[in-house]
Amino acid sequence: MIKKILFIIGFLLTMTKLYAQTELVGAGASFPYPLYSKMFDEYYKIYNVKINYQSIGSGGGIRQLKAKTVDFGASDAILTDEQLKEFDGEILHIPICLGAVVITYNLDVKQQIQFTPDLIADIFLGKITKWNDERIKKVNLKLTLPDLPITVVRRADGSGTTFVFTDYLCKVSSEWKERVGKGTSVNWPVGIAGKGNEGVTGLVKQTKGAIGYVEFTYALQNKLPYGVIKNKSGYFINPTIESISEAGNIKLPEDMRVSITDTESKNGYPISAFTYILVYSNLSKTNDKMTYEKAKILAELLWWMTHEGQKYAKPLHYAPLSKEAQKNVEKLLKKLNFDGKILLTK
Amino acid sequence: MKILKDRLFKFMVIFLALLTLFPLFSIIFMIFKNGISVINLEFFTSLPKPPGETGGGVLNAIIGTLLLIFFASLIAIPFGLLTGIFLYEYRDKKIGEILTTFVDITQGIPSIVIGIISYLWIVKKMGHFSLISGSFALSLIFLPIIAKSTKETLKMIPSYIIEASLALGISYSRTILKVVLPSSIGGILSGILLGISRISGETAPLLFTAFGNPFLNLNILKPVSSLPHLIFIYTLSPYDNWRKHAWGCALILIIIVSFISFLNKLFLKKWKIKF
Amino acid sequence: MSGTKLYKNIVNIGGVLIVGLLLAIFITLFLNSYPSIREYKFNFFTSKIWDPVFEKFGALPFIIGTLLTSFISLVISIPFSLSVSLFVSEYYENAFFSRIFETLIDLLAGIPSVIYGLWGFFYVTPIVRNIQIKFLLPPTGVSILTASLVLSIMIIPYASSIAKEVIKLVPNDLKEAGYSLGASQYEVIRKVIFPYAKSGIFAGILLSLGRALGETMAVTMVIGNSIQLPKNIFQPGNTIASIIANEFTEAVGELHLSSLIELGLILFLITLIINLIANLIIKKYTFFEI
Numbered sequence: 001m002i003k004k005i006l007f008i009i010g011f012l013l014t015m016t017k018l019y020a021q022t023e024l025v026g027a028g029a030s031f032p033y034p035l036y037s038k039m040f041d042e043y044y045k046i047y048n049v050k051i052n053y054q055s056i057g058s059g060g061g062i063r064q065l066k067a068k069t070v071d072f073g074a075s076d077a078i079l080t081d082e083q084l085k086e087f088d089g090e091i092l093h094i095p096i097c098l099g100a101v102v103i104t105y106n107l108d109v110k111q112q113i114q115f116t117p118d119l120i121a122d123i124f125l126g127k128i129t130k131w132n133d134e135r136i137k138k139v140n141l142k143l144t145l146p147d148l149p150i151t152v153v154r155r156a157d158g159s160g161t162t163f164v165f166t167d168y169l170c171k172v173s174s175e176w177k178e179r180v181g182k183g184t185s186v187n188w189p190v191g192i193a194g195k196g197n198e199g200v201t202g203l204v205k206q207t208k209g210a211i212g213y214v215e216f217t218y219a220l221q222n223k224l225p226y227g228v229i230k231n232k233s234g235y236f237i238n239p240t241i242e243s244i245s246e247a248g249n250i251k252l253p254e255d256m257r258v259s260i261t262d263t264e265s266k267n268g269y270p271i272s273a274f275t276y277i278l279v280y281s282n283l284s285k286t287n288d289k290m291t292y293e294k295a296k297i298l299a300e301l302l303w304w305m306t307h308e309g310q311k312y313a314k315p316l317h318y319a320p321l322s323k324e325a326q327k328n329v330e331k332l333l334k335k336l337n338f339d340g341k342i343l344l345t346k
Numbered sequence: 347m348k349i350l351k352d353r354l355f356k357f358m359v360i361f362l363a364l365l366t367l368f369p370l371f372s373i374i375f376m377i378f379k380n381g382i383s384v385i386n387l388e389f390f391t392s393l394p395k396p397p398g399e400t401g402g403g404v405l406n407a408i409i410g411t412l413l414l415i416f417f418a419s420l421i422a423i424p425f426g427l428l429t430g431i432f433l434y435e436y437r438d439k440k441i442g443e444i445l446t447t448f449v450d451i452t453q454g455i456p457s458i459v460i461g462i463i464s465y466l467w468i469v470k471k472m473g474h475f476s477l478i479s480g481s482f483a484l485s486l487i488f489l490p491i492i493a494k495s496t497k498e499t500l501k502m503i504p505s506y507i508i509e510a511s512l513a514l515g516i517s518y519s520r521t522i523l524k525v526v527l528p529s530s531i532g533g534i535l536s537g538i539l540l541g542i543s544r545i546s547g548e549t550a551p552l553l554f555t556a557f558g559n560p561f562l563n564l565n566i567l568k569p570v571s572s573l574p575h576l577i578f579i580y581t582l583s584p585y586d587n588w589r590k591h592a593w594g595c596a597l598i599l600i601i602i603v604s605f606i607s608f609l610n611k612l613f614l615k616k617w618k619i620k621f
Numbered sequence: 622m623s624g625t626k627l628y629k630n631i632v633n634i635g636g637v638l639i640v641g642l643l644l645a646i647f648i649t650l651f652l653n654s655y656p657s658i659r660e661y662k663f664n665f666f667t668s669k670i671w672d673p674v675f676e677k678f679g680a681l682p683f684i685i686g687t688l689l690t691s692f693i694s695l696v697i698s699i700p701f702s703l704s705v706s707l708f709v710s711e712y713y714e715n716a717f718f719s720r721i722f723e724t725l726i727d728l729l730a731g732i733p734s735v736i737y738g739l740w741g742f743f744y745v746t747p748i749v750r751n752i753q754i755k756f757l758l759p760p761t762g763v764s765i766l767t768a769s770l771v772l773s774i775m776i777i778p779y780a781s782s783i784a785k786e787v788i789k790l791v792p793n794d795l796k797e798a799g800y801s802l803g804a805s806q807y808e809v810i811r812k813v814i815f816p817y818a819k820s821g822i823f824a825g826i827l828l829s830l831g832r833a834l835g836e837t838m839a840v841t842m843v844i845g846n847s848i849q850l851p852k853n854i855f856q857p858g859n860t861i862a863s864i865i866a867n868e869f870t871e872a873v874g875e876l877h878l879s880s881l882i883e884l885g886l887i888l889f890l891i892t893l894i895i896n897l898i899a900n901l902i903i904k905k906y907t908f909f910e911i
Contacts, residue, residue, distance in 0.1 A: 025474065041395075053560075063871055067470070149758075158868065158872070181675065182674070187670060187671060187674065189849075192761045193846035195867065352807040376743070432639075433635075445636055455889060456889070462650070462869065466653060519624045519628030547735065553870065574733060581738065600732070607731055
């Protein structure tokens, strides 16, 4: 009896060894999860590399990368200089595409609701509590808004989507900047919370009069309505792939750590952002299991995602990288090394 | 008046007692109704598809759950038995009482705390998420259950059997190992089945240990998916396809749990020992 | 004889194991909470601000959330637990369908928590939402109340399984004495059974409470996950268990993580004390162990 058990254990342990197929583990943003999921599915079909990506929120991606439990992190939040110091090595922000945060709501209205920046801030501050508030009506003269309470829905988990949204709110509302601030997790004045973009969408869908912020793709996939927002130049911009790309049409820094919310760009959608994959520039610092071969595969994956993989962005309503952005990305990727040995020599 | 109160009270008791069954039937009905339409061969044999696409299955979660239970049993059963025998040996002594209380306390630890502990002890030390860390977490929940039921079963063995064995010249340790334990196998197995039924549905401790995996994984050092984990993620997602799959997973899980419960009742009947 | 000595030594490992395990769990929790214990000291329990951006962590909203959901669910479940136990141990003690009934109640206890969450999310949330609409409250559906309702169903079997055993133990001659004095069944229950079994029943209730305090998955899925102090039960909230489940993998700052672990420590200690008291009562006043 005991012999049988030992045999089975031995067998399973050898299976462990046999299963040394390359598998990369990543975690983070739920923002780009539909796109990454599609990309990794395709990459597996072509290159037989398994990528296990768990959408636990940007905060989680940053945390697990710092704790060295994953091979790469994904985040919409840009790390500050202080945060970067906490890592055991230089971290590169590799933008993969652009996405947008849209304001979605559950109301029976015939047209899209128009929002001004101060309206959004005050709703999420809890200062405007009914849909038929005068200030909302003023900007939406063509709509009949019901006498419904506004239920704010936000994120329960540490989220880059939250980061992008609060980053925008800090720029357009000094009260928000003082009271709440920006981050992957903030002290929300009001609202119920859902886990991930998925959770927020789920709650908004189920609650009449709800308002929430989600990534553009989620709103589209679930046929949720979203609002038109007045940008810095004074135009009411509808989120589209074009207007999102437009938002990124500004001077880009080399390390690509740039916030494009409340963009200067004339026709840019005001709550747009790059979404990043975070990696150690010296990949050997990632964790104990990283080898030269694995690092090369990871580097090649990132090159593929920012080049051939870009074709999956538009059908899923993500804005692909512009030519200038791609040039900057190539420079960053060429910095990837394994203890000094450059990984991409194309 | 007195008779009225009596009748009224009886009626209320019966009413409330039967009402308690309502959620049970509601849950089972909803699971069957929503889960049956999802269950097909593809569901059992293929892997999940990216969000928004139709089809796909939960093979990785089914295998994951089975592997998690298997390795948790490997850890928990030997140690659980050991602790259970200890509790039995010292059952009349103060130390036995105290340690029994300790085991009860361990059984009462919230599973999310078990998850924290497993993360700090295993995941952090190993440097990554893994099946084995998930199994470790589950074994911490499993162990007290085995220990308690082992102790209770052993207690049931009449002392004359032990005395007869000793009178025949068999050493005490041999008596326990070769006479008492084998006759207790029914109750011990019952405790094991009870534990398996309990841990197959645990989610919280797996959140920070097994982590999840969209692919099939047999490697104990790599992250793995599981049925309860998928139910959690899929329920809160906005994708209809995923939500349907959540019900399917729930159906499979309920069937597993009921089946084990049924096996358990069979064992109890066979050995006629009631707990 | 060395065989038995070896046996004894190995068996003793079993004892050391469990003691070591509990101690190690406590020490680990304590050591990892130390940064936030040192930082916030007693304010941790009284501050209602949970702010990862400005690194101010106070546990009050979650302590309140935990207490509210646990006590409300307990209050709701007690009548049901008692009814179930009276049903199978008193009114229909010998009926065949009582055994079936007991099996069904056991099934209730065997349903995994995450499935309760699934059912609660799709079935109970809309019901609460309709109530909120009638009261002109924000129709969130998810709320403290929703979590309490789902919890109450989950914990019924715990109190009922203990209660039904102690009620069975009430000596028949005491009951007969009551009947012979002309008491109705209701009066016998009230004046003979309950007083006799009350400590056992109380212990069972404590066990239900212990379960409610630590329950994570079902609560996380229907409580609304708000970090603000709830002003009424129709508002969303969080319990200690649910906030840990939500934020643990993502806590970026060390103080954030440490605060979450401190919450885990608090939960560990609360459930430990409740289970300990329940155990002691059962040992002292009844003649069996659970």
